[in-house]
Amino acid sequence: MERGNVTTPFGRRAMTLGMFASQVVASEIDSHQSIDKWKLFRTVCEAKAIVGVSDRALAVLNALLSFYPKVELTSGKGLVVFPSNNQLALRTHGMAGTTLRRHLAALVEAGLILRKDSPNGKRYARRDTKGSIGDAFGFDLSPLLARARELQTAAADIALARQETQLARERLSLCRRDLSKLIEVLRETDPVSDCDDLQQRYLLAVEPLPRKPTLAEIEHVLGKLGVLRAEVLNQLEKLINLRKLGTNDSQNGCHIQSSYPDSPTESEQGLGNDTQAGLRSNGGESVVLDEPSVSEIVRTNFADKPEPMPTEQRHSTQAFPLSTVLKACPDIIDYGPGGEIRSWRDLMTAAVVVRSMLNVSQGAHDEACRVLGPETAAAVLACILQRSTHIASAGGYLRDLTRRSLRKEFAVGPMIMALLRSHPGNVSLAS
Structure with a gap:
């Protein structure tokens, strides 16, 4: 940083170490760096909890950005805007002068803008003989451009945390619903069981939420x-076994031979078959039951709901190691925290940044995470980024892959292997 570029505030406003640090950061902008100002503003809005600014301060920042004539923020001397307080008040929907000054100070303190005060404290620009702006005094937007990557990472972390919380809330809702109904099933089929104690333990577990x-x-x-839930399921399984034993002892005279041969595939698929709904296996034959048993009630209502998987165990379900995904999709590494990806969480954080860059809607990404899983959805976004020059609409493509996955017509494995084969150095690995 050149020492001549340091500016101090006008009047009684004191210079602080934080202001000096913001000027140091702003002076280290890459000469080729540029970014859409409104996309960057939305990123700041998403990361406002980490940045430490209020929604009113963001309204003032929005007004300041509207005075910048170009859509792209680019490095150079033209990042200073110089509106008067009256103009700013108009574009902040009539914000009072004292409120406006307070939020301008909050933006400076947060390191999002810099004051570049003139000798008399006024905001203006000097033009040269050709009409171009030379020196300008007002608010410098350079810190926004310099911190773009940091703000994107912070917004991605917040979005990822929000997504994980939403998925956990859904798992909790399903678990609460299933547990309530399982306890009712146990109460109806086994009156001697201590269902009141189970119900009380359930209420004590959810009450502190x-x-x-x-x-x-x-x-x-x-x-x-x-x-x-495991305890309730264990009691229900014991009831099923007791019911089977009771049926075998009491119904020895009436047997119906099943017309369907037993095989591992058919026995798994035949659980929901209407022709076998009232049959139970008994030594190679089938016994007719007068009423549905506990096992059928449990299977009908709860068999399709898997046990919620803890967050720390999800990464182990990946069919491909992280190194293989990164070898197939190296472009996404630049978008990880600090420009590197060392874990599946880093990949999911990078995927949130890439989602915004590829104009993929939040709804499309959330649906992909729900259907495919967060890690697989991140790997798919990495593949889409790698082939972005060949994809007209990344959001539409992601939605199509999600729908195909619901129909069991899509898996991420072939996509990763195809990208591995496309890299000359990975031919042997892909084969």
Whole structure:
């Protein structure tokens, strides 16, 4: 940083170490760096909790950006805007002067803008003989451009945390619903079981949850409910076994031979077949039951709902190691925290940044995470980024892959292998 570029505030405003640090950061902009100012503004809005600014301060920043004549923020001397307070008040919907000055100071303190005060404290620009702006005094937007990557990473972290919390809330809702109904099934089929105690333990587990629980609070309650759910399922399985034994002893005279041969494939698919709904295996034959048993009630209502998987165990379900995904899609590494990806969480953080850059809607990304899983959705976005020059609409393509996955017509493996084969150095690996 050139020492002659340091500016101090006008009047009684004191110079602080934070202001000097912001000027140092602003002076280190890459000469070729540029970014859409409105995309960057939306990124700041998403990361406002980390940046430490209010929504009113963001309204003032929006007004300042509107005075910058170009859409792209580019490095150079032209990043200073010089509106008067009256003009700023008009573009902030009539914000009072004292409020406006307070939020301008908050933006300076947060390191999003710099003051470049003139000798008399006025905001203006000097033009040369050709009409071009020479020196300008007002608010410098250079810190925004210099911190673009940092702000994108912060916004991605917040979006990822919000997404994980939403998925955890969904798992909690499913677990609560399933557990309530499983306890009712146990109460109806086994009156001697202590269902009141189970119900009381369930209520004690969910009662401490606040109205808007954090991810850690949800995971803690899910752990307690998981133990309780396993206990209820164990009791129901014991009832099923007792019912089978009772049926074998009492119904020895009436047997109907099943017309469907037994095989591993057919026995798995035949659970929902209407022709076998009232049959139970008994030594190679089938026994007619007068009423549905507990096992059928449990299978009908709860068999399709898998046990919620803890967050720390999801990464182990990946069919491909992270190194293989990065070898197939090296372009996404630049968007990871600090320009590198060392874990699946780093890949998911980079995917959130890439989602915004490729103009993929939040809804399309959330649906992909719900259907494919967060890690697989991140790997798919990495593949889309790698082939972005050949894809007209990244958002539409992601939605199509999500729909195909629901129909069991898509898997990420062939996509990764195709990208591996496209790199000359990975031919042997892909084969």
